[in-house]
Amino acid sequence: MDQDHPFRPESLMMSYGYKPSLSEGAIKSPIFLTSTFVFKSAEEGKAFFEVAYGLRERGQQEELGLIYSRINNPDLEILENRLTLWDKAEDCAVFESGMSAITTVLLEFLAPGDLLVHSTPVYGGTDHFIQHFLNKIGVHTMGFTAGEERDALMERIKASGLGHKLRMIYVETPANPTNALIDIAACRTVADAFATADQPVHVAVDNTYLGPLWQHPLDHGADFSLYSATKYIGGHSDLIAAAVCGSKAVIGRVKALRTFLGNMASPHTGWMLMRSLETLKVRMEKQAANAAHVVAFLADHPKVEKVYHLSRIPEGTAEHETFRRQCASPGAMVSFDVKGGEPAAFRFMNALKLVKLAVSLGGTESLAEHPATMTHAGVDPQHREAMSITGKMVRLSVGVEHHEDIIWDLRQALERV
Numbered sequence: 395m396d397q398d399h400p401f402r403p404e405s406l407m408m409s410y411g412y413k414p415s416l417s418e419g420a421i422k423s424p425i426f427l428t429s430t431f432v433f434k435s436a437e438e439g440k441a442f443f444e445v446a447y448g449l450r451e452r453g454q455q456e457e458l459g460l461i462y463s464r465i466n467n468p469d470l471e472i473l474e475n476r477l478t479l480w481d482k483a484e485d486c487a488v489f490e491s492g493m494s495a496i497t498t499v500l501l502e503f504l505a506p507g508d509l510l511v512h513s514t515p516v517y518g519g520t521d522h523f524i525q526h527f528l529n530k531i532g533v534h535t536m537g538f539t540a541g542e543e544r545d546a547l548m549e550r551i552k553a554s555g556l557g558h559k560l561r562m563i564y565v566e567t568p569a570n571p572t573n574a575l576i577d578i579a580a581c582r583t584v585a586d587a588f589a590t591a592d593q594p595v596h597v598a599v600d601n602t603y604l605g606p607l608w609q610h611p612l613d614h615g616a617d618f619s620l621y622s623a624t625k626y627i628g629g630h631s632d633l634i635a636a637a638v639c640g641s642k643a644v645i646g647r648v649k650a651l652r653t654f655l656g657n658m659a660s661p662h663t664g665w666m667l668m669r670s671l672e673t674l675k676v677r678m679e680k681q682a683a684n685a686a687h688v689v690a691f692l693a694d695h696p697k698v699e700k701v702y703h704l705s706r707i708p709e710g711t712a713e714h715e716t717f718r719r720q721c722a723s724p725g726a727m728v729s730f731d732v733k734g735g736e737p738a739a740f741r742f743m744n745a746l747k748l749v750k751l752a753v754s755l756g757g758t759e760s761l762a763e764h765p766a767t768m769t770h771a772g773v774d775p776q777h778r779e780a781m782s783i784t785g786k787m788v789r790l791s792v793g794v795e796h797h798e799d800i801i802w803d804l805r806q807a808l809e810r811v
């Protein structure tokens with residue numbers, strides 16, 4: 395980065411962290427399809443391993459030398475450096491899937507007997523890992539919902555008798571698919587209330603829904619900003635990957651466990667993500683602009699009962715205050731209730747022509763899905779109802795098509811309801 399002028403992240407996505415002179419002058423980083431790297435000397439190999447395995451502190455100017463592609467690879471290192479820019483993070487680690495990033499963070503910072511407090515609903519895969527795997531290995535877990543007051547949550551943690559074992563607060567905000575918001579700074583204060591000098595309580599945020607453009611959890615006191623890079627960062631529905639951003643200290647631990655679980659992204663995926671990052675901002679801005687048109691159309695439609703989008707949070711509420719402080723845009727994820735319940739929602743989805751019927755989100759093409767029977771089918775029905783995830787709800791991920799074409803499609807499909 396230039397000393398005199400701090401370039402913005404979108405201006406650096408084409409070049410940051412890559413030295414053409416190391417690759418025959420190629421303007422783009424090659425895909426380093428190699429499992430291992432040749433050391434210049436035995437002494438160099440020894441020095442690289444000492445740093446990689448933490449046998450000694452890294453010198454001031456010393457970089458971690460390239461050793462073996464499970465430990466590091468140029469495509470992943472350049473990608474990680476670029477990803478740190480959006481969250482102004484010290485470090486980043488990329489993974490082969492969102493789930494591998496989430497599970498690696500949970501496994502590294504939790505041990506049997508510890509307490510994990512987490513928001514609900516969380517992504518189905520995350521929910522399954524918490525309820526089935528973490529509980530099986532003796533990690534205590536406690537869920538809370540968006541809107542639960544900070545003091546009430548503190549009281550519940552104290553009443554559980556496990557406050558001294560609290561090690562992490564894990565949140566997903568905005569919640570999928572309802573867009574309910576959780577105040578990250580408030581979670582930080584809860585974590586700090588239970589932390590001691592030698593036992594920190596970490597705050598982790600799954601930032602897939604709004605990041606990395608529109609929400610920066612580290613600015614609000616979180617220790618981790620986690621992404622399924624399958625979504626906006628990849629953005630073309632053609633890969634599965636993830637990223638975790640945070641301080642050097644915590645990401646160092648995450649990378650160490652990643653080395654031993656072996657769930658790093660491949661060089662090919664790393665290269666694809668670098669290509670995607672070049673257009674991240676233009677894609678996301680277009681998607682948010684399209685979503686604003688879609689919301690305006692749906693809000694006025696006689697067959698639509700309710701629209702769930704961050705632009706719809708009533709002013710003057712605590713949630714609106716959180717939105718104002720925490721989010722830079724209402725984003726491009728829109729849910730809505732169709733009058734007539736599940737049969738009406740299904741008729742609508744089956745009639746779509748341009749918008750594709752598929753789960754996932756954040757890609758260039760608009761997608762529709764039915765949370766109650768698809769992404770959230772595994773959630774306990776009572777809990778699902780309480781969160782307004784019912785048969786009449788449809789979730790849209792708005793893409794980069796012409797907004798009038800998207801709306802034409804939604805209109806003709808609603809006419810079939």
Ligand SMILES: *Cc1c(COP(=O)(O)O)cnc(C)c1O
Pocket residue numbers: 491492493494517519520566570600602603622623624625634635636
């Ligand atoms: C998709 C998603 C995940 C899981 O990511 P994968 O890349 O599919 O493993 C986690 N959290 C959220 C919010 C997601 O949307």
